[in-house]
Amino acid sequence: MLYAQTPAHEKRRLFRERLASGELLRFPGAFNPLSARLIERKGFDGVYISGAVLSVDLGLPDIGLTTLTEVAGRAQQIARMTELPAIVDADTGFGEPMNVARTIQTLEDAGLAGAHIEDQINPKRCGHLDGKAVVDEGTAVKRIRAAADARRDPNFLIMARTDIRAVDGLDAALDRARAFVDAGADAIFPEAMRTLEEFAAMRAALDVPILANMTEFGKSDLFSSQQLADVGVNIVIWPVSMLRIAMGATERALDELNDVGHLTGKLDEMQHRADLYELVDYEDYNRFDTSVFNFSVER
Template sequence: MDRRKVLRNLLQQERIIVAPGCHDALGAKIIEKVGFDVAYMTGNGVSASLIGKPDIGLVTMPEMVSRARGIVSAVNLPVICDADTGYGNINNVIRTVEEYEAAGVSAIHIEDQITPKKCGAMDGLKYISKDEHVAKIRAAVTARQDKNFLIIARTDSRVSMGLEEAISRGKACADAGADIIYIEMLETVDELKEVARKIDAPLMYDMLENTRVPYMNVKELQNIGYKLVIFPLSSTFLYAETTMRLMSSLKETGTTAEFLDKMMTIHDYEELLGLQQIKQREKTLINEQMTG
């Protein structure tokens, strides 16, 4: 079944969609392997893994789309992607939609910061007007060729402009045709409930650990009324912390012995990457060629 239709169908179900984050294709394959229905490509994680820089708008749209294409090609899951601000004005947004859609992505979110943007958890965020953001969301909805390519409207305005402004922006984007509304950096459970009461559209939550946002279980979010939750940086944070410990131990002791029981075996690693299937496919094609 078409992956975009799968995602749209999941959005119609009662249970919440859980989309763990990844910054590369290997992470996406693990998400698929353990049985999740959807994967999320984190812009912050891509910035860290691709150029080793913080999420301050340094990664370009072609770089993000290229990474997205690699992730999509590695799995059979719907992939939701961070598309930052749409990388400019309305015309840039239109091209952004065209490129992500052509890459096979199932949904993107577009936020209301100025370009270049920053991670929503950083200080000093600056925003475009509500009218400009709504116009960009409307342009994105109009630009898509496949109606099942979902447009997620994100607002980061809660941090500096308050909850009511964030809700107002979310409602306006829903009216403009956004499929999902994503209000970043909500600060209390009561705020989550207020958003759910006031916005009549599917809602997305960003479970960003060790920040000001409430740390919630997916069942709790479902009960409040949220339809989609991403864990955007969980695996990237763990990768950074675990790799730091591994390298520190190797530097200090001259061996990786402390981590041997925590490593995937080479056999399991190759199995995850589909080595046997690739070998079998190669063998089958060669046999067909010889017998044909």
């Protein structure tokens, strides 16, 4: 009832154990706390919290307009509703290295299991759009070193994301990933890889976990979990997929209301009331309420 029973530090420890196994861990993107709980119920390994989703949920484009306060607050709401570890997109760290350090400690306090910091310039762009630009290696490395030095829980995962593949090619991405590991990154997120062979090259070059971003309508083909596991990827995320599906369904329902005037024909596409109540533990709340207010007033 209320929130997850597993403390944040224990989620991090268990996540690190799973990550060390070398198996592929699947992290669908949650667009709100309830969807995070559904991801858990469906047997996935973790929850991903996308910066793009947090931005568009506010009606804003994903160009670095959200603040640390907004990201940490929403990420906390999502992370505390599931027993699974949650990784959050921390963009460029919300400022200079000292800001990056504060970002990491704030996200630790919010109950996250890890975060990734990227090497784009400010204002950033979505990782699968053209026209991206990255900072120089020295600036990028300072961000990651600040993140690694700032954490207090050694199990909080510091992941470095590099967008340089789309700017200067694969070799540049490999070099920057190595520099990030030397600076203290626990894992690498190579953005906008185009082929399985590129993921395999990244795997061969590094001795830390790597993440694959399977976002629709982007630069990468949509590889299956098995394909990614076969080339040694350790985490796969579908960052915006659940939001896209939910918004697509909402748009079709609104069209139905305009065209027909009711949603009778959409009932089989809806989550049933009983399933929703079960997902939010309605009966547990009812039992708790009854146990507290089970008195009568004498007259």
